[in-house]
Amino acid sequence: MAYRSLSEFLARLEGAGELVRVKEPVDPVLEMAALADRAAKQGGPALLFEKPTRGALPVAMNLFGTRRRTSWAFSCDDFEERAEELRALLKTAPPQGLWEKLKLLPKLGRLATLTPKHHADGPCQEIVEREPDLGALPVLTTWPHDGGPFITLPQVVTRDPETGLRNVGMYRLQVLGPRRLAMHWQLHKTATAHYRAYKARGERMPVAIALGGDPTLTYAASAPLPPGVDEYLFAGFLRGEGVPLAKCVTVPLEVPAEADLVIEGFVDTSAPLVREGPFGDHTGYYSLADDYPALDVTCITRRRDAVYPATVVGPPPVEDVWLGKATERLFLPMLQMVFPEVVDMAFPPEGVFHNLCFISMRKEYPGHAKKLMHGMWGSGQMANTKTLVVFDDDVDVQDTPQAAWRAFANVDVKRDLVVVDGPVDALDHASPHFAFGSKIGIDATRKWVEEGGREWPEPCVHPPEVVARMDALYDRLVPGAAPLRRMKLAVPPAASWTPKKGSIL
The missing domain is CATH 2.30.110.10 (Electron Transport, Fmn-binding Protein; Chain A)
Incomplete structure (x- = not known):
């Protein structure tokens, strides 16, 4: 009402x-x-x-x-x-x-x-x-x-x-x-x-x-x-x-x-x-x-x-964190109309909206993550996003600690960073020029052979049937315990990421 x-x-x-x-x-x-x-x-x-x-x-x-x-x-x-x-x-x-x-x-x-x-x-x-x-x-x-x-x-x-x-x-x-x-x-x-x-x-x-x-x-x-x-x-x-x-x-x-x-x-x-x-x-x-x-x-x-x-803005978190979260959820469907490969996105509060964005995607071919970066930098106010980190769809981008772990583990600096010049937020005091500076994209997805990837390991994940039984036991042992936010099951996006037979790794 x-x-x-x-x-x-x-x-x-x-x-x-x-x-x-x-x-x-x-x-x-x-x-x-x-x-x-x-x-x-x-x-x-x-x-x-x-x-x-x-x-x-x-x-x-x-x-x-x-x-x-x-x-x-x-x-x-x-x-x-x-x-x-x-x-x-x-x-x-x-x-x-x-x-x-x-x-x-x-x-x-x-x-x-x-x-x-x-x-x-x-x-x-x-x-x-x-x-x-x-x-x-x-x-x-x-x-x-x-x-x-x-x-x-x-x-x-x-x-x-x-x-x-x-x-x-x-x-x-x-x-x-x-x-x-x-x-x-x-x-x-x-x-x-x-x-x-x-x-x-x-x-x-x-x-x-x-x-x-x-x-x-x-x-x-x-x-x-x-x-x-x-x-x-x-x-x-x-x-x-x-x-x-x-x-x-x-x-x-x-x-x-x-x-x-x-x-x-x-x-x-x-x-x-x-x-x-x-x-x-x-x-x-x-x-x-x-x-x-x-x-x-x-x-x-x-x-x-x-x-x-009235509101007070300043060092996060403050009230505008939730206005930003509402924007994130409401505008995800619009973003997915243009980029259907996008699974989810998150703007961590520490990034104050324009400094950091996490994106999870269904990767379908070599270089797909970098294509997505450039496309998003050309889309409305996403042009002001200074740091864009792209993950596979098995990463929960709403879980900032998990996303940080996956990014630090999956990135080779020389191969996976993209730096471009373009418009930035007018409030960005770090840019060398007013409203114009550089932005960085980080490809934190699994690397396919065609992208210079070696044999790629899977993250450690408990079997779901074991998790279900042990979660029920834990709840009995520790009444009132908060639910644990678990990592999604890793699913390889395509067969091509597996090293070709006879490749030198």
Whole structure:
């Protein structure tokens, strides 16, 4: 069931013992972030700060801090359910005749209910402030060397002036004054392309920033959707019903009608850029100050019972680990449409999304792993993946210790490493140039004879029937013991990997 407000989601969390109300006064400058950081790192509860020392609204943090809460945010028990639903939709073949079209109607009918619904206004406009003051909001300063307070969980809405297509992105926003925000639009982001288009036309750019509402709206703003796919349509899929949208008061855009708070304004594309940052980022390091466009705020609207949502990013693990895990599971079916040999993928938290990705695959011919690397580096935001490790399908890439062991055991450095130059994440401080550097692929699969492999040994695996009997015995001997995550049975991918008779090994 979809949530009608952030408060409704908080009520569910509180009813399940997943929310703690912080009744003591806490400062949005450094203090809230420090408390939320501890809660996130220990798998602790969501926090509702009822008495911020600055700003009039309560502040909600660590909303997505566990798999359970992130799944509930998607109105399901586990977000793998949404991944399976997406997989089923993607497998639906284009109808070839009347009978196929008729069979498809139930699915098409359901999809029709997930499209955004348009309204003149909504609860997000119960209070309209035409003389806005950003200083009245409890905007957090999360790290001591931050350039100022930053909005960290926004849904930034823009439109392409040529096509009219909407984009909703999650871009941090630095408060520069009572009516001014710095827009952190990175080089490769869609909002940056919109900005360039408005600048080429000599027009100012309308922007709306929504906060809160159904938590799927917040997640959808962070999702790496293919170009042209509307984020609020995707949110409708996740929440099981279309997102109601309301017309903004001062800009020609629409925002979720049930959002908690909306900031409206324009970017003067002819104006000089403003200095933004530094900011303690999701990499765990400060991203350095740089120049970005400024938003002049024209209006702030909100619900009467508005809650201000925020997050802290920094050294992992923090709350965004679970947003990243949800993205990993939801976008695996899409990746498999392009690369059907992919079995699974994992982004370990230590890789902060773009630094490390594990892929398991069904290897079918010599060089297949290296072909997959190059293909993935050419696919959307996977282009920013700095380290890509490819395994055979018997490796559980969700088990980081197992994957590390298999990689260290299977790799010959000279043969199995691929280094390429190309675009990298704009936040990658290690690259020698801004947003451009090198990436490494590691072929950790079994090597076939054609790839220079010798006779390849099998990993040590207990017989499954023995494991079943001894697991049952262990459970009797050690009541309450946690289940052991076991390695999959190794199955040779093809006969050709066995050394040819008479080969010199």
